[in-house]
Amino acid sequence: MTCDGFSVRGRHLCEDFGLCIADRSLSVPAQKRATVSIPFSHGEIDFSAINGEVYYESRELAYSIDLIADDPAELEAQVSEVAQWLAPVCNDDIAEDSMPGYHWRASAASVGVSRDDSGTAATVEAKFSAYPFALADDECEARIAVGTNPVVNRGSMRARISIVPDGTVTLTVGNLKQTFNGPTATNLYLAPGDNEVEVSGGSALIRWREGIL
Template sequence: MFKGIEFDGKHSYKDFGLTISNPDIGIPSKIKNTERVPHSNVEYDFSSIYGGQEYEERTLTYTFNLAYREKAEYFYLYEAEALRWLMTPNEKKVLKDDRIPGYYFLAEVMTSGNEFKFVGGTLTVSFKAYPFMIAELREGNDIWDEFNFLLDYAQDTTFDISGTKEVTLYNPGVSIVYPKIVTTAGMKVTKGNTTYNISTGTTESYDFFLVPGENKINISGTGNISFEFYKELI
């Protein structure tokens, strides 16, 4: 089976018979916030002042091979069919690349261009995407067959609390993540010098985040609490 991409629920080869050449998922650029001390050669970098490095959106580029079968003008019909699929979404949609199993991008088509020749033709499409590829499986899963010894980290993300307990959550990605917190009772979660009051049920907030690497947390209360998050990689 030819490898391809799945975008907005449809696959380039399985649904359209398109093969791909020259795939390029790009690398996002860092956003640097620097200030130079006047009359000196010293420059300070404030890019990670809030705990993580920011990145520009990345560009994904794929060249689809549109081979016509009967008449030369059919190339444009195949192109129209492919463009209808690719250009219809007006927001970022899930894009899965068969070459990178277990991860997906959030992307939207921004530009396209074709090249028509007597022996066939190509359609090159560029997507603007969220900077990181996102894991399909959440951290703390116990699916051993999917474990990757290079990229994954075995850890607990669900805890039974009775009183106060210190736990460690490890963010194996390169970006700050904002976990969904699910509790069976109200609890206090302390990270660093900040304490968060977590209500019963599901809590999602940009106030509470995990930096890349180790995050030590103190939890006070009685009940069960879980942190649901997904690693994000370059």
Template sequence: MADSFDFRSMLMDPSIPFEQIPFEGIVFGDFDSRKEGWFLTAREAPTPSEQEVIENVPFRQGNFDFSEYNGDRFFKQREIKYTLMYFGENGNYSDRKSIEQEIKRQLMPQTITELYDTHDTIYHWKGKVKSIEVEDDEKYGTLTATVVFDCYPFAIRNHDEFDDLWDEVYFPHWIFMDKRYEINGKTTVTYHNIGSRMVEVTLKVVSGSVSYGGMTINSGSSKFISVPKGKHDIEFDGNGVIELSAVREEMI
């Protein structure tokens, strides 16, 4: 099933000796740590801090916590740190310096983009590099790079051909929160938001004409519906086929 990970561009050059291929790594933009010869030795992804809104009132025990809205808690950016090691082939300092410059050149200028990690094969993060620190070990001819990413607090569920296969074999069909419904007159649709937070669900009318919230949506048009996490009943009217889809976000 390894070939199914092609979407992450993690395939290695077969000319490289098997024992020298790193099996754990990250992909960020065009940078693939495994292809660059960096070995992932540690990762840290602590949960993010909450964006707290707390008010204290005189002569009242405790406080008022306004940090929640519609059943959701809100979080600050998440810091994810990776430790990568590079084992030099000839112990040449100038070669190691070139490798150090290259990892900085490839990662630091990147704008906010997707971060893939072999540890979380069905999710990805989104962010940018906050800092890169590289230590040179002259004795052993190695480099240790500490790369810190500033990321969106929730992991985002991948959805591609591999996920479709995985979905059919291992999980219920609604795992990706994408589903079609037939609307005949007044119809109640039960929608499962199985993620960790409220999502913006795309309501697309595939055929016919459907009304939602007093608004008529014709075939080929779409609108967004905010749906809290959990199971919810959504009322529609009209005749046609609709598609509800959303990106699943998880606190992992």
């Protein structure tokens, strides 16, 4: 039997607790809306993507975890241990066995428990508010040189560029330009799909982290 679990805060549901996910749900993130209603006109004006990008609200990520014990005291000890593990989750990475290579950035919204009449079985319901994109565990990287460099962001969100320049290097991405002479987390972003990075002054290594909806 395969145990489906997740890890967070240095512990794994299956490996450290001997438990499995009984049920899981993940909401589809809603768009953040910025609209204006003008008197004496039909409908409304939607400015949500005025800069060319759609923004999203957080997702709800929820797990049901079944616990069974030999007696009520043992059950309460299990419930307490799981609750103490999950309740403090705050801007932590949740890595699911079913999504290798990606993780969720999440905070606990609620951790509740329901018990059956026997006193030896319970279900822990843990709900998290998660960043709308699943983030890649590993950063992508590319060497860029003077001239026009094609760079592909295979994710579905804009990805912020970090740079390790060889000397003084100027990057232009879209309409934005920055000059660097040391390792920096830039204010430049790669759009999803194909990008052109203009380089002058020298070569550099760039890194970015992709995310998927």
